[in-house]
Amino acid sequence: MGAAIALCVLASAVNAEAFPDRPINIISPFPPGGATDVITRVVADAMSRQLKQPMIIINKPGGGTTIGAAYVAREKPDGYTLLMATSSTVVASRFLYKELRYNPDAFEPVGMVGYAPMIMLTSKKRGFRSTADLVDYAKQHPGALSIASQGTGTLSHLIAECFQATTGTKMVHIPYKGTAEAMPSLINGDVDAFYDTVGTGMAQVAGGKVDVLNSSGRQRMSAYPQIPTLTEQGYRDCEVVAWWSLLAPAGTPSDVVEKLQAALQFAMRDEAVRRKVLDAGTEPADGLVAGYKELVKKDVETTGRLIRQAGVVVQ
Known part of the structure; x- marks a missing residue:
């Protein structure tokens, strides 16, 4: 029995030494x-x-x-x-x-x-120029706007729900399997808004395909200082990275x-x-x-x- 245990320990050590093979x-x-x-x-x-x-x-x-x-x-x-x-x-x-x-x-x-942080992107078809624009429209037209996410339960989804709760708005949640699926729908105007990661989102903003309204960070990003945070606009509960x-x-x-x-x-x-x-x-x-x-x-x-x-x- 003791010999068998010793052999197992030795085999484990050899495998770890060879890793990765x-x-x-x-x-x-x-x-x-x-x-x-x-x-x-x-x-x-x-x-x-x-x-x-x-x-x-x-x-x-x-x-x-x-x-x-x-x-x-x-x-x-x-x-x-x-x-x-x-x-x-x-x-x-x-x-x-x-x-x-x-x-x-x-x-x-x-x-x-x-x-x-995550950033809120919006469809060019809507023409929103600020968070206030979107909030005002959503309050006047409850349920008329849709917001995509990277999937149910993702941070993209949670920030979208938090945004609605703190702004007193109601939007229709459309879950996708990641940005690669959600972004074409946003560009086409099939959905109105989407909280995405900065890298993929700003690439589409730079290409003139979508607009960006805010970020979920505590402070403005050094790489994109033009994007206001939700926090500075009074929505502190949605501060998350x-x-x-x-x-x-x-x-x-x-x-x-x-x-x-x-x-x-x-x-x-x-x-x-x-x-x-x-x-x-x-x-x-x-x-x-x-x-x-x-x-x-x-x-x-x-x-x-x-x-x-x-x-x-x-x-």
Whole structure:
């Protein structure tokens, strides 16, 4: 019996030493083309150079990021399947689903990737020039406007609901499976508004295809100082920032996690990576895991309040 245990320990040590000896999959819980997908690919490319193995991006959208998260949670905890999680995946999901198919607190954190506010985009067909314009119209025509989201339970959805609750307006929520699906509808005027991430949203603003009215951050962004915050317009309850973190399944060996952490930190120190993440409208993090649990705890309190205020229905 003792010999068998010794053999298992030895085999585990050898496997950790050899890690990685084959490609690593990173699950992106959104469709291709959105901010999460762009950031995942940039970071994975740099990590693969450090780990000397390819990192393959697999998109598993839907369920407000819970489909991709549940998939990773079920995978063998060997370091070969990772999740590019968002604040929606780890925080909002626990409030929105009665039967969540994973424990959001059970993942092994590899490290932080980035932070970003959300921005309100509107259809050119409506011609709104300010938040006040939209609020005035929505109050005069309850239910006449529609607002898209990246999916039920995502931060995009929660801010949209919070916006309505704090402004006293009523809009029809149209959930999509990420920005890649929602943006064409906004450009075409099929929906009237949409809270999106900065990188993908501002690309469409720059192209003259949509308008931008506000951001959900505490202060104006240095890259886009022309965008007013909701806070400065008196809507402080909707102050919230999205974040991204690389996670591994619960039970992943510590030696393997440490190698992944070192690779992520290597990637996040790369100036080219940081520039590309910033170009995606996201403030790059340092790749460290320090502060992750505290951030989740703080956001659980904030998000719980947002959900209660917005009256989002648990599924």
